[in-house]
Amino acid sequence: MNKSMEIKSSESIKSEGTDKSKVMLVFDYDGTIQETMKIYAPAIFDIAKGLRTIYGVQIENPSYERMESWLGLRSDEMWADFAPALSADARAAAAARVGAYMRTLVRDGADPWYAGARETLDKLKEQDYRMMILSNSDHGYAEFNRKRFDTDKWFEKYIDCGSWDWKSKADVLSSIISDEPELTYVMIGDRFNDQEAAVNNDILFIACDYGYAKSGELDEADARANSFRELPDIIARLPDC
Template identity: 40%
Template sequence: MAEKTARPALIFDYDGTIHDTMRIYRPAVRRAFQWLREQGHTVPETSDRQIASWLGMNTRDMWNSFLPGLPEKVKQKAAVLVGDAMKAALRKGCGAWYPGIRETLDALKRKGYRMAVLSNCQASYGAAHWQAFHMEQWFEYFFDCESFQSAPKSEIIRKLGDLYPPPYIVIGDRYSDLEAAKSSGSPFIGCLYGFGSEAELRQADFLAAGPEEIQKYL
């Protein structure tokens, strides 16, 4: 167990907090929509804003909320298409972290903070980003929801204690991150530059307008 005098461990969300996901998510989702239409399925016109609203949801919840009437196998195939397209874009160098996030992570590492990521993503997605961005420079772990049977973050965070001991400070851009903080009794820094709204994050202990503001609360 960590000593009481130790700094809290930081748990970052990934998409919308570290990674500017829409650069690779938008084209991947639209490609999946095209495939669905080619298969004879009706897909309503969708704005970029609506697509961005799905970031932070796990894959199952996203498809169930958007096209609940699709057969389960079709949803799974569409999800695979999105994931494969995003990973292909990442391999081509199309992925990007938010400006200033590396400098923030460097500063937090110098201060002695332990850091991990908790993301509503698939294991292969997390592994691809870990490799592409050499995340071991800053983070001890990348926890993905797929490895926890797609459980919500509020449940997963309570299972991390043996591997990644509390206390925590949670940092993220969506309500699911706030729920994880509440579930573990942790302070929460809401990231307004991501894909959540200010209303969604109104219960945050602190609000960061940009990545560089995160460290002023730590």
């Protein structure tokens, strides 16, 4: 973001007057908290095979780079790129199969959360930060993750854009901010729509470079994290945090 501010050095951050309970950390989910490719790639390979055998669609397995580019997009955007010839009903059925496959992998023991994510969230919670998730997903996916990974332990809200008629993250975040405008908001994410949400709402943005963004996608970030574990120190260096 083009802000006339400097990230404070460790020595200069004393923040004696900062009330961390007045800071809302807004996390993206896929690629930020969860290393989604661990369960997404197998599900996509499964549906690609299904499209060939069930629907007779001549489609190749996508590359990992292409699949990574879909994470963070709305479902309709992903399917328009992957299988544009499919009917709306076929896309809905295929999307449901992908989601079911991912849930099965998790139920069978897969843990796609980034290493250290839980401990890092514990630390941020202990420091009295308020936290929420804002995901460009449907409600069913959000609810599964909320319950399976007990996200209520750390996050007071898990908001999915699907429940907001697929409004953009920027628009959803604008509505959220309007409910509690007195808070300091920080957007934390790994894709262009996370950056857009921050820029459009004039709040700080931490780019998660360990996620799925392409080079140059997050050039307007105020700070950058190379791992989830780095977030507490990075947040502490932000103004008013």
